[in-house]
Amino acid sequence: MKKIYFVRHSIRDESVHTETAPLSEEGMLKAEALQHYFKTIPVEAIYSSAFTRAHDTIKPTAKLLKLPIQVIPEFNERRIGEWLEDFDGFAAKQWSDFEYKLAQGESLDEVKARILPKWRELFSESASEWILTGHGTALSVLLNELTQGKFDYTDFREMLMPDVYLGIFTDDGDLLELRKHVHLDM
Template sequence: MTEVYFVRHAEPDLSIHEDFIRPLSNKGKKDAYNLVTFFNDKKIDAVLSSPFLRTIDTVRNIAFKFQVEIQTVDDFRERKIDGWIDDFNSYTKNQWLDFNYKLKSGESLKEVQCRNINALTKVLNEYNGQTIVIGTHGTALSTIINYYDHTYGYEDFIKIKNQMPLVVKMVFEDEKCISITTEVKGSVNK
């Protein structure tokens, strides 16, 4: 069995519009620090992350606790949108209604899902039988869940929209997902 803890990043500082370098807010930094307590009774073999700053900073203290280096995996990054979108809710709904919908130079949810599942498959083969943490994003994580549970859709995505950080545990036998459970929803209090 391989256990994967997907950790959706803590609250970002939305005043920074450049996705790749958007940091955590002060609340996000505190929540990321407190998230380590959730992992106290676990043995983590590896910590991987999207290359985006907010995901790396969310899992940084977990990696430090277990004395492992964070390995960035470019294909775990968030979807490319095509600039800043003011009506993000409408855009998101359109994407969930049509997995191929995208703006001119953005990514569709189907493309995001394929990219993330390909990366996850490589990770499952490399870390078979181990317990790993993967720093991720809400949309990327939602497309992964949807791949294994086709009933997961727009309404489920909306439910997690403001849950940061979010920890979802998936258990695999080789490449087959046998369970998906939500472990942490939002702030972690000490």
């Protein structure tokens, strides 16, 4: 059996309109608090998207657990293509049509095609208890696939920053259980 903790990054600095947006001051405080959730969990490896906000969310936990953060660019957030004022409307369109995208952006199908091969590789090669830190859309697309569509747009909208989902899997990769918002008891 494997336990995988899917961590959505903490609160980003909304004044930076690029993929390099760092955490806000509040986001950094929440990242520090997140480490207390993991202090008694025997995590053996930590993986993160290459984006600063994901890396910085799990950095205090990695330091506490004395584990390196292994950067996995395949788990970067989906490319939108341009800054959007109506992100919620855009996200709703993408979740209703996994092929929908803007110019220079990625569809949810393209995100899935990017992350699934790396997910399978990590799952087969990794320890029995590990953390994957990433982004709302990228993680939601993965969880949608792993739950055979049960994790949907509503679940995506309910994700917090940061948020932790615990997936319990068979050694063959079958998802037995997905626990949502497991860090809320910190």
